[in-house]
Amino acid sequence: MKQLLILSGKGGTGKTTIASAFIKLAKAKVYADCDVDAPNLHLVMNQSAEAKRSNYYGLPKAVINPKLCVQCDLCLQNCRFDAIQVGLDYQVDDYACEGCGVCESICPVGAIFSKPVLTGELMLYLDDAIFSTAQLRMGSGNSGMLVTEVKKQMRTAAITDHDLAIIDGSPGIGCPVIASISGVDMVLIVAEPSVSGISDMERIIKTAAKFQTRTAICINKFDTNIENTVIIESFCQKFNLPFAGRIPFDPDVVKAINRGQSIVDMDCEAGRATKNIFDKTIKILFQESLG
Template sequence: MIRLAVVSGKGGTGKTMVAAALADISGMPQVLADCDVDAANLEFLFHPRRLTTEEFRGLAAARIDPERCRDCGICADHCRFGAIVRNDAWEVDALHCEGCAVCTYVCPVGAVSMKPRLCGEIYTSATDRGNLAHARLFPGSGNSGLLVTEVKKRAMRLADGADLLLADGPPGIGCPLIASISGMDAVLIVTEPGVSALHDLERLVTVCRRFGVRIFAAINRFDLAGDICARIEGYCEREEIVVAGKIPFDTSVVDAVRNGRPVTQGDSAAGDALRALKNTLFAELGLS
């Protein structure tokens, strides 16, 4: 099984659009994973039928036992995040707690402990294009990298008989991205002809190189700035990165997203370009 992650150096490049198109036209047994847990959108294009729902408990938060607390306030004095507040008794505002556990060390009577907090939910679902592992991170919650790892674990459990694991990864180069590309065979970086996008592409390639994955690129809306598109192609040539495809600006993409479907489910210039991209990419990966 080939494990492929579709990623981007910045948000708004069309990464999920490309991932959904590849999933729509792959033509092979596959399992899907939406690793962009901070803004999971793949489900909106495939209308999944929920199979399982699990709680995700990530970063621990402090909790004060009112029976043991002696009302000294030492924990509040040492909390640099202002998470310990006084109401009828000393309490922890979990939204502000950063999980540093300093309060547990300074409490003279051991009234403060760390408890895992509910940070989100993990789902497995069925779609017309294969099973999907996805998740939702609750607002204000952290540890999205850990949640991405859990999503990938669920995807692997669903991968029996699949020839392709296709993951829609997060933008950027942070912990969620690292969790997404770890253990993958290849990444497809979706970029666009902009100065900031080129800069972020370079940073993302530097990170991906450290994980030994094969790197491919796709340039979305390539015809909006020919000079910068040429710079991106020149960079990829110097780095020996195959540009698997270039997708033109096409309002059909917006129409498809608004109607909750991959753009490849209709006739359009962008759809044709994505089909050509898929053929080039899959040939490079040895997928029939």
């Protein structure tokens, strides 16, 4: 099963809009939303079945037993994350604690122990397709680990033969993006023709290169800045990166999203351009795999 990952350097570039269109065009039976901080692919895909939900526990965090604590102050003095709070008792701030274990190791009376903390929820939809996603709890870390579980859940559920899995990744280049890239066959970067968009694109390309992952580029809302669009296309040509195409700014995209539809569910200019990009991307993906 080939895995196509769709990424962008920042939120708001149209990554999920394009991912949902690709899923519809491919009639994909396996897909995932790895933007665990703010998953929204389900809003467009209109799942009919209830999700199978399971709790996700990230790295353990420290807990202080007030009955054993002698208030020696060693944990407070040695916590570099300022996670120890002092009131009537010594307590650990779950949001500040990084689970490093220093306080537990230096406590002279064994009053501190590590406890698994609920940091998110995994969701798996199994109706006419396999859709894996998750929601990270507010203020929780370990988003990269949760992304890994989303992909693992998707692959485990896809026990029968499938040609293609489409993954909607996270914005940026942090841990969730790195976890998203790991193991995929190709990355399609949705670039934005702005100064920050060009910088974001270059950062993702460098990140994907560390994994030796095939990368292609498309530009969304290209006509909002033709000059920067030309810069992106020239960059792709200079570094021999496949350029999948341009998508124009189209007010009908907003109408489709407000209706809970994909842009290929209605006849619009952006939808037609996305169809062309899809055809080219799939050709690149499977030609690369055959080569």
